[in-house]
Amino acid sequence: MNTYIPAIDWALAMPLIVILGTGLVALLIEMFRPKQNNNLIVGVSLAGLAYCFVLLVNQLGKPVATTFSGMILSDQFGTLAQLIIVGATFLTFLFSESYLRQKRIAFGEFYPMALWSAAGGMMMVATENLLMMFIGLEVLSIALYCLAGMSRGERRSEESALKYFLLGAFASAFFLYGIAFVYGSSGRIDLEGIHQGYGNAQDYFIVFAFALILVGLGFKAALAPFHQWTPDVYQGAPTNVTAFMSVVSKMAAFGALIRILGYSYDLQELWLPAISGIAILTMTVGNIAALVQKDAKRALGYSSIAHAGYLLVGVLAHIKMPDTIGLSTVIYYFIAYGVMTIGAFAMISITAKGGKEGTRTQDLNGMWRKAPFAAGILFLCLVSLVGVPPTAGFFGKWAIFNDALAADLPVLAIALAINSCISAFYYWQIAKAAFVDDDPALQTDFAPVSGGLKLTGVLCAAMILGLVLAITPVMEIGKDSSANPRIMKRIDPEDRPTPTGANSAGN
């Protein structure tokens, strides 16, 4: 074994280092901060995120490159996914402080933990190494387990943390077992290994590896039938954490999933029906279950399951016809989903006042009168989640329809259409609750709308409406991501290494 020091391209690692470092600085400030004042921490965190955003934007359009012996990969898709993660974190931080303060859990540790969690997500999407993906997954999840249990006086918060933790650890064991099979068939733990393994005549190895990895990531991405934790955790966790994880954790899991699916292109005939079924099941389960919810956060949790199903349709269309259908749809939908989900959760967060928080649907009653700004933004986000034009949610759905039909997956497109109709019911219930004000007995007291929350709302609204006009540039940027040779790399059946010997690869 020859020792070599790999050459390091620090520029590629910089975004991650900045985020991790910002977390450390924030932690240090937390130790020496004046009592009960997190403003400096928030400021530093936002500055770090903004700097990271700029660094990532600079990486757009650069050629594909790796560093740290392939542990970090910089390509268009990964950079865009990281941008979404950083952006979502930024939006969450804007309104977190006032919310945590109202809830009386303004731990300064929230910011470093969330930053590290986001860094974990960024690691997952910016690598082709399965070990690195696993480590990223764990960084993401372990920080999230703690954040979900952050509201320590609340039983449901602690419950959600425990559920999330147990099921998350369970899922990562499956993910890891899948990696073990990939490794067993090819001796590699990068995604190339899936290819190699497929060529090694150990076909079943890779099939099972794939299935196990899918189970593991399915948990994280909240795909049915692995979604059971989602509503509980979304409901129980503090609202800002819910907003954060509904986007960051999903983006990270989807990023990893897209890469893995892309590399198992050859197994398509096996998994295409399976994942199509999962997509339909996911959106149907999410929407049907959401119909009967009495809790706004829980309903939005189910809605995020449904949206994972919609996204999966876009992913499937890309993976089925990678040469003609790019990932721009998935990117666009993720941005839209991110802003509308964070916007909705952020606006719901004003129900927290003086240490109490009511998230039942009727707790929103009277919002329209007491906090018209928040009610308006919430309404816009919900309209976008239903997919009514002219909002970003509609064009996202439209793009998915477009791709699904182009990839000859009409059944998925029709299932998506039916599900959109179903979803209108429960979004309506939430929107309606915010507009009720007849019954004075029902009216909740709302926290004042802080400046940060206002900024979040304005940014989300601007994105929801702005993405409609800016659809072409976003799609253009996203389009390059599918031209990335690393995602698109396919091995011709002839070029694939031929198996040596029998099934056992024995002597």
Add this chain to the structure above:
Amino acid sequence: MTLNQIAFIVLSCLALFGAVGVVFFNTPVRSAMALVVNFFTLGLVYFMLGSELIGITQIMVYAGAIMVLFLFVIMILKSTNDTDKPQLGERRFIFSLLGAGVVFTMIYRYVIMPTMERTNVQFTRTYGTPQEIGKTLFTQYAWPFEIVSMLLLVGIVGSIMLAKRRF
């Protein structure tokens, strides 16, 4: 049957005893002890596989440190005499066994059976030695190594956050 094979069978019987114990013993303490047995035996199995450093780490970190943590928590929680032995007639139990059985059979049939013949291998002389592992860890795997150090920090901060007084 060679000595090695006998040794392996004995070790795996012990490991399986531990594994079954974790799942089926009715008090957490007994489950924890069974887990220690399992971890310790696994450490020995790692030795058989030639990974001496990992075997030692397994015994020290897992069977030692981690299990102490577990026992510590079990003691604090005073749940030593809580009985939650799985009910054999319970529907959940039957279904989970059925599901696990199906998956087990499939993986066994399609993945493990073909490897039943695979024995001879080629090794470098340094296989499993601390030198080699250290070298790789600090060159090729430097980045994950750094990240795992961050991960441990996350774990520490997280535990503090969950345990400290308000604000």
Add this chain to the structure above:
Amino acid sequence: MGVITTTILIPIIGMLLILFVPERFSKVTKWLTVIFTGAAFLSSLSILNQFSKETFRFQMLEVTKWIPNWGIQYKVGIDGISIWLVLLTTLLTLLAAIFSFYIEHRTKVYFAMILLLEAAMLGVFVSLDLILFYTFFEATLIPMAIMIYVWGGKNRNYAAIKFFIYTFSASIFMLLGMITLAKMHEKIVGQMSFDITAIQALVASGEFWQNTGTMQTLLFWAFTIALLVKCPMFPFHTWLPDAHTEAPTAGSVILAGVLLKMGTYGLLRFVLPIFPEATMANVPIIMWLAIIGIIYGAAVAAVQPDVKKLVAYSSVAHMGFVVFGIFSLNQAGMMGGVYQQLNHGISTGALFLLIGLIYERTHTRLFADYGGLKSQMPIFSALFLIVMLSSVGLPGMNGFIGEFLALYGGFMSAADGLYGMKIIMPLLAGTGVILAAAYLLHMFRQVFYGPLNPKLARLKDLKPWEVGLVGVFVIFIFWGGIYPNTFLKPMEKSVNATRMMVTNGPGTRPVWSDDSHDIDNSGNLIQVNARNAEGEPDTTQGIKIVKAADYYTDTNVPPRNAQEAR
């Protein structure tokens, strides 16, 4: 920026302005709304001023790229079918805004919604791109649902969600159909396009539907059902009575006056030109639905205890006539259908307005609470009578012309045995006119005759401004009934072209985007080899008739087989 875009933008700018006016200055909000809707109305008058009735093509086109990769563009234009609908929209919105001065509850959002609704409705009638159309079509949903929910009656939640879900569910399949159309366009041309003129050009040449099997029928139904829900047509009509009953008066006026027309307009603009073969094949089914709608709507209206519900069901019946006329695929019938759209907008809008006026005074809509109003409110009852008779279709009023033409067209098609039509169809539809007279007169008797209900004894008659408001409608009612050519002439060529796009075979269909042919005053499709400076066909270059008109017009009555005659 052209005049059409300006017309759409005016209400949007007004809405944004209103959002910045504090809630307590509700007077300012109201006057701002009137100013902006008035400006939009003036702007639409200038569209009418620039409009030329000499061509069936789209005028005042504005094209801007939006999402070039997928062939989506901002393309708006106006032809003879949409011009009147645009005017109807701006006029009715202006009147509805003036009428809404009594609203005191959350005025800001109310008027913002009215303006938003106006912009979206205008967009629907002028967009020539499928996705743009869909965007506007769906954008009308939210403001309308909010208006029903926030300012509605007791059962408003149910009505609003029903309204929303019905339209949303049906039209999302239309969206799938639109994308499929664009994909088929891509297969032929190599570039996705949602531009209906581009798709129609391919349809006209017969290239579009080659070797597609049953695709045309499938897509036809995806579009048609979505649009019939909006009309609404039996059996998709059940949202309408609920929505009408619960909506505030201005909402009802706009809903009946304009929103329903989006459905029939969509049929004329998209379904007929793009799915000609499927249209012809499915005429009997649609016709039977229309007839059932006419009779069922009338029958149910007759037993309603609630004035607003009665008018709502009568809308179902009237819109049945519109669809009947359009699908007769006969020049007169289609003209009647299109004209009936306007009449229904005017007369039903006026009816809802009058009901709103009386509701503001009595806060009841049940017949049982009325009676003997004739002596109490003479001006009101006179106006009500005029509007009601227009709705019945009394000769001399606009309703008569529309219904007569629609039925006439149906008779012509049925007499020729075209498209599987039977002579029983127009006969059955005709009974709808009688039924309408029956239930409307019944209502009139209940409300205005008989002993005066003592509770109503202190009612005052209409104020002058209210009379003026209704007076505008009355002017149009008589104008449309006595001199309908003002309205019919401009739409003639566009309707004729739309008809020929369906009934003519591939190759002899008019094409929106192709300048090499035109329709002459006799209704013949002619080949144009050259044009003069004004863009008129140059007669000196020799004009060949591609396909003769096979209908009668009032200006020129060519023999039925015109080609041989020449």
Add this chain to the structure above:
Amino acid sequence: MIPILTHLPFAAVFDEIPLGWFLTLSLVMFTLGAVGVVVRRNPVVVFMCIELMLNAVNLTFLAFAAYPTQMVALSNPGEAAITGQMVVIFVMAIAAAEVAVGLGIIMAIFRLRNEADVDDMNTMRG
């Protein structure tokens, strides 16, 4: 045959014990762990079952590291063998962090409710 690990006590293992034995052991452990996660109700025990699963995975990695396929063995045996061991080391470190956090959460919930039973976690229903 390359000289095998003569410095190890179980030198002849790789000739005498096939890979399948190790894999079977790990699969049984993994399955038992999964069953335990589903059927047990005490969160600490559930967590221990998860640790059992992780260890089963570790065993799989090491077994594959020691028994590369023919092709891997021919192309780059050293690289492949070390990869498996690296993964195991990282998994151990990650498991340690997970244990710290997991037990912290269990402690936190215990302090709040004085009992811990996964089945009783039903504050949220929908």
